[in-house]
Amino acid sequence: MLYDFAKGPIVSDDPYDVCILGAGAAGITLAVRLGRAGKRVALCEGGGLDYEDESQEIYAGSTFGDPYFDLDIARLRYFGGSTNHWGGYCRSFEATDFNRGHMGDDFRWPITYDELLAYRPEACEIVEIDPDYQDHVVDEQLGLRQVDFKYSPPVVFSEKFHDEIENSKNIDLFLNANFVDLVGAYRRVRSVKLRNYADQELEIRSDAVVFAMGGIDNSRQLLWMERKHGAALFDRDLPIGRYWMEHPHFTIGEALIKSWDQANLYFALTEKMQRTLGILGCGVVVEEQGDSTTKRLVKDLLCVAPGVGAWAADLAGKKLICSYKFHAAWEQAPNRDNRVALSERDADRFGVPLSELHWNKAPIDRETMLASTQQFNAYILRENLGRLQLRDWVYQGDEYPDDDVLAGYHHMGGTRMSHTPRYGVVDGNCKVFGSENLYMAGSSLYTTSGYNNPTLAIVQFALRLADHLGAGV
Amino acid sequence: MNRRSFSISAVLAAAIWQVPLFRRYFPQRVQNGWLLKDDDV
Numbered sequence A: 001m002l003y004d005f006a007k008g009p010i011v012s013d014d015p016y017d018v019c020i021l022g023a024g025a026a027g028i029t030l031a032v033r034l035g036r037a038g039k040r041v042a043l044c045e046g047g048g049l050d051y052e053d054e055s056q057e058i059y060a061g062s063t064f065g066d067p068y069f070d071l072d073i074a075r076l077r078y079f080g081g082s083t084n085h086w087g088g089y090c091r092s093f094e095a096t097d098f099n100r101g102h103m104g105d106d107f108r109w110p111i112t113y114d115e116l117l118a119y120r121p122e123a124c125e126i127v128e129i130d131p132d133y134q135d136h137v138v139d140e141q142l143g144l145r146q147v148d149f150k151y152s153p154p155v156v157f158s159e160k161f162h163d164e165i166e167n168s169k170n171i172d173l174f175l176n177a178n179f180v181d182l183v184g185a186y187r188r189v190r191s192v193k194l195r196n197y198a199d200q201e202l203e204i205r206s207d208a209v210v211f212a213m214g215g216i217d218n219s220r221q222l223l224w225m226e227r228k229h230g231a232a233l234f235d236r237d238l239p240i241g242r243y244w245m246e247h248p249h250f251t252i253g254e255a256l257i258k259s260w261d262q263a264n265l266y267f268a269l270t271e272k273m274q275r276t277l278g279i280l281g282c283g284v285v286v287e288e289q290g291d292s293t294t295k296r297l298v299k300d301l302l303c304v305a306p307g308v309g310a311w312a313a314d315l316a317g318k319k320l321i322c323s324y325k326f327h328a329a330w331e332q333a334p335n336r337d338n339r340v341a342l343s344e345r346d347a348d349r350f351g352v353p354l355s356e357l358h359w360n361k362a363p364i365d366r367e368t369m370l371a372s373t374q375q376f377n378a379y380i381l382r383e384n385l386g387r388l389q390l391r392d393w394v395y396q397g398d399e400y401p402d403d404d405v406l407a408g409y410h411h412m413g414g415t416r417m418s419h420t421p422r423y424g425v426v427d428g429n430c431k432v433f434g435s436e437n438l439y440m441a442g443s444s445l446y447t448t449s450g451y452n453n454p455t456l457a458i459v460q461f462a463l464r465l466a467d468h469l470g471a472g473v
Numbered sequence B: 001m002n003r004r005s006f007s008i009s010a011v012l013a014a015a016i017w018q019v020p021l022f023r024r025y026f027p028q029r030v031q032n033g034w035l036l037k038d039d040d041v
């Protein structure tokens, strides 16, 4: 059923099995799986069926540190969440990502890679991609792999599941229903309070409550609950909002490369090479450019290195060499100081402090990009495929440019999983430490970020959480 | 440590960090950003 709280007061009497706050990729996946399994679900979405300024402005916030996007343009706040404008690039975590204990306790996941992998086929079906990822090692010695990306159409979750949710006897979707508070005691949430834009209130009782409000607002709302309720509902002093991560995305340079017959290729390093170099994951995307770029690069190469320049000019004349731009998107080391915090100055219309995002890249993040680029370059040189030209800021060691892609709109960490409340906010079952029935869904769970886009794994984690909450029984 | 020597060492530390980090991974000839082999020129 669908209830629009914008149309007037709603009274909810019967308790639900699960109340999910936020209807994006995570919330919708979880609701649908639980609903199909016969669980009574309240799916509460702060926005309506379409974009509205009054909802979107709640996503405003301030950023500190490295240049980043304005927080109200980096995500969407209505039914379907940011899947209303995602790109559909899909690739999930790799085994390497769950094998980083050697780098320190804050790299340690409380679950195994295989526990997550079990949900990949079903997640691929949901985002409508082929589950068969064809990666292969290009060069064992240099540790270079070619990796496979899949493209979702892209599936807009609200469109795909609207009819099923509306017709479901088990799922009640509440639109324009903004989460504002939890009610409970003795580490157990009893109900949630929601408000519409006319400031009317709705209280929903539920056995379990799941935050699925995205990779920034899961932290914001949980910090707010800690401030309001102290240790009444979950452990105090959890690292809420901390270890927030993004994927830095930058154009690293251009290249002249001969005899490649594909327009877009993705490369990464093997687990062994990442370990040898002491770095994290980095994907290098090599994208074909036009003839005018090839001419410009050949001319430039002729000026600095006439020998190899003449070789490139000869091949260009025969159309046997092409120009490529190469971008890198990479993994950041989890850093406790990168965090979502509550603004002390500004609050949204419901009185919840707005987000402050403190985000910086660290030296190891730069090393990950440099070392990965060098392995890729070593391969190009050894095979005599061509030559790479790095952007000035890369080889001169300058600041990152602020007019590049910057990052991926991937909001990860903040309510991360861990073995221990010292390093994380939730346990391996996504339950907040110290709580009996409060859970997190979405990429705020991620202990480490890998270098791949987050949404396929968000869906895997949501399916897994649904099983934990009884859908799998 | 006085204020002046502190700021100089901070600048040096930054410079020492920047150059070797790139050089650690790219020891070869680099001209105008091109990563070259010795016999390219």
Ligand SMILES: Cc1cc2nc3c(=O)[nH]c(=O)nc-3n(C[C@H](O)[C@H](O)[C@H](O)COP(=O)(O)OP(=O)(O)OC[C@H]3O[C@@H](n4cnc5c(N)ncnc54)[C@H](O)[C@@H]3O)c2cc1C
Binding pocket: A021, A022, A023, A024, A025, A026, A027, A044, A045, A046, A047, A073, A074, A075, A076, A077, A078, A079, A080, A081, A082, A083, A085, A086, A087, A088, A089, A090, A177, A178, A179, A180, A212, A213, A214, A215, A217, A408, A409, A410, A411, A441, A442, A443, A453, A454, A455, A456, A458
């Ligand atoms: C421009 C862009 C391109 C992207 N491209 C890709 C890509 O190619 N591949 C990829 O993997 N990922 C991509 N992403 C990221 C992807 O969109 C997100 O990872 C994904 O949508 C996150 O799902 P989620 O359910 O955790 O959060 P969201 O989709 O953000 O959903 C959160 C939901 O919670 C609701 N909500 C928030 N606060 C409240 C509240 N107080 N009460 C009730 N409801 C609330 C919101 O309205 C929203 O519907 C992209 C993102 C952007 C912005």
